Amino acid sequence: MSGTIEILVDGAPVRVRPGISVAAALLGLGRTAWRRSPRQDAARGLFCGMGVCFECLVTIDGVPGQRACLARIHPGMRVETG
Amino acid sequence: MTQTDIAVVGAGPAGLGAAIAARRQGARVLVVDAFAAPGGQYWMQPASPGNAQAREGAARIGEARSLGVDFLTGAELWAAWPGFRLGCVVDGAGREVRAKSLVIATGAHDRPVAFPGWTLPGVMTPGAAQRLLKLDGTSPGRRVVLAGSGPFLLVVAGQLRAAGVEVAALVEAARPGRSLLRALAFPERFPEMAALLRGVAGLPVRFGAVVAAAQGQDRVERVALARWPGLAPAGTVEDVDALLVGYGFRPQVDLSTLLGCRHAHDAAKGGWHVVADPLTGATSVAGVFAAGEVTGVAGARPAWLGGLAAGSAAAASLGFGAAVAPAGLTRARRFAAWLGAVWPPARGLGALAGDATILCRCEDVTRADLLAAVADGASTAAAVKMWTRCGMGPCQGRICGAPLADALEQAAGLDPAAVGRNEARIPLRPVPVEVVAEVAGRLPDGVPALSSQG
Numbered sequence: 001m002s003g004t005i006e007i008l009v010d011g012a013p014v015r016v017r018p019g020i021s022v023a024a025a026l027l028g029l030g031r032t033a034w035r036r037s038p039r040q041d042a043a044r045g046l047f048c049g050m051g052v053c054f055e056c057l058v059t060i061d062g063v064p065g066q067r068a069c070l071a072r073i074h075p076g077m078r079v080e081t082g
Numbered sequence: 083m084t085q086t087d088i089a090v091v092g093a094g095p096a097g098l099g100a101a102i103a104a105r106r107q108g109a110r111v112l113v114v115d116a117f118a119a120p121g122g123q124y125w126m127q128p129a130s131p132g133n134a135q136a137r138e139g140a141a142r143i144g145e146a147r148s149l150g151v152d153f154l155t156g157a158e159l160w161a162a163w164p165g166f167r168l169g170c171v172v173d174g175a176g177r178e179v180r181a182k183s184l185v186i187a188t189g190a191h192d193r194p195v196a197f198p199g200w201t202l203p204g205v206m207t208p209g210a211a212q213r214l215l216k217l218d219g220t221s222p223g224r225r226v227v228l229a230g231s232g233p234f235l236l237v238v239a240g241q242l243r244a245a246g247v248e249v250a251a252l253v254e255a256a257r258p259g260r261s262l263l264r265a266l267a268f269p270e271r272f273p274e275m276a277a278l279l280r281g282v283a284g285l286p287v288r289f290g291a292v293v294a295a296a297q298g299q300d301r302v303e304r305v306a307l308a309r310w311p312g313l314a315p316a317g318t319v320e321d322v323d324a325l326l327v328g329y330g331f332r333p334q335v336d337l338s339t340l341l342g343c344r345h346a347h348d349a350a351k352g353g354w355h356v357v358a359d360p361l362t363g364a365t366s367v368a369g370v371f372a373a374g375e376v377t378g379v380a381g382a383r384p385a386w387l388g389g390l391a392a393g394s395a396a397a398a399s400l401g402f403g404a405a406v407a408p409a410g411l412t413r414a415r416r417f418a419a420w421l422g423a424v425w426p427p428a429r430g431l432g433a434l435a436g437d438a439t440i441l442c443r444c445e446d447v448t449r450a451d452l453l454a455a456v457a458d459g460a461s462t463a464a465a466v467k468m469w470t471r472c473g474m475g476p477c478q479g480r481i482c483g484a485p486l487a488d489a490l491e492q493a494a495g496l497d498p499a500a501v502g503r504n505e506a507r508i509p510l511r512p513v514p515v516e517v518v519a520e521v522a523g524r525l526p527d528g529v530p531a532l533s534s535q536g
Contacts, residue, residue: 020218033203037443040440040446043300045203045204049207050123050209054476
């Protein structure tokens with residue numbers, strides 16, 4: 001798998017293209033939902049795609065509340081979904 | 083801390099125009115933008131060789147850099163204080179910008195509409211799909227439905243097809259009529275229009291129709307359509323893995339609100355927008371100028387030219403040269419007015435939401451919650467926020483503002499202008515507490531770091 005880098009998604013190593021957004025990486029892995037809503041506990045995923053709506057929040061390298069649409073993949077990144 | 087003469091917020095066509103014009107007249111200019119590269123949504127970078135639009139953006143960015151315009155990218159604005167001081171976060175660290183004058187060029191984002199199932203994963207905005215395609219080479223789905231209203235749907239449809247995505251249906255609320263013929267008055271835009279039409283030739287287009295519901299188990303699988311207006315059922319589109327819905331754009335007015343600029347509501351301009359002088363971009367606040375979509379949605383060309391005008395006027399106000407009015411601005415705005423006549427803003431979209439439909443995605447506030455608040459006497463966006471928490475989440479009303487106004491108009495007959503809007507507060511975006519503490523120590527006495535809540 002040349003041209004890809006390894007990251008950890010929920011503890012599992014996966015290979016993704018470097019430089020893409022975390023949201024694109026998750027979509028590429030077949031994930032469309034990666035968060036639960038606060039009161040109804042419903043599945044949520046990417047919505048506005050440009051940092052406005054805060055629907056796509058994930059924990060990155062231990063820092064919670066990061067927007068998957070804005071954050072870019074780097075080698076060894078640890079992404080935790082909700 | 084960075085000191086400059088003019089800080090331009092937003093690096094799309096309007097912001098780049100403002101920066102270039104102001105720098106040409108001799109002012110020091112710093113452009114602040116939240117994204118990793120300048121260009122905004124319209125001139126999104128990096129530019130691929132075959133993309134003339136992005137290459138035009140790259141040329142403008144290059145021109146700005148060669149003139150000596152400074153850029154602070156990846157910088158999210160979380161505060162603005164009088165003086166002017168801007169609070170930014172870059173890579174998690176605080177960064178303060180001080181400027182004698184500001185140009186607000188914060189653009190717009192897709193105008194959301196609440197309908198049953200709009201919170202299902204796989205339902206996104208056309209703008210989200212465009213960023214995925216252009217920046218990440220990633221498709222939002224394999225078989226998608228594009229819906230809403232406006233020429234941007236045609237743009238995104240063409241881009242999806244070029245990327246090999248199947249567009250199962252393009253659902254447009256408007257019914258283009260005789261106003262289309264007035265395109266003949268704008269021969270300079272023919273190549274652009276022809277390219278747009280080539281991109282969507284042969285697509286299954288449904289005019290006078292809307293998405294009534296997105297259905298599926300934990301993700302969108304099926305899309306139910308209805309005639310518009312009237313909402314008579316109009317069939318379903320099956321085996322869908324993405325639904326992209328956008329009814330035009332909403333100006334991004336949180337910064338202009340914080341600074342106390344006067345705003346007005348006009349559905350034809352995307353709703354709430356900054357009131358700015360059409361020739362200079364001057365707002366109601368001395369030293370604050372605005373350009374582009376934040377002054378009312380009109381498209382990229384008026385944004386670029388309006389940016390040139392605002393940047394020039396801002397520089398002149400500080401004693402750098404004389405204000406120059408760019409050629410072609412009036413004509414560009416006339417073209418925007420024609421687009422507005424072909425795709426008039428869809429009114430009455432509040433009828434799409436059922437009682438269980440979520441209006442506020444951050445706090446899971448439903449239409450039924452809203453109606454209960456209205457029955458208790460709430461009739462403004464501010465009151466609804468206190469009653470229901472609608473608008474209290476991290477989006478600060480940027481997403482739920484339009485669905486809330488739609489619902490209040492439909493259920494209680496309230497005019498969106500009278501309902502008002504969720505007033506932006508500091509912090510505009512979530513910010514590390516250390517960053518707030520650091521800035522608080524530097525602010526003059528009597529200037530609070532954070533807005534009082536209430």
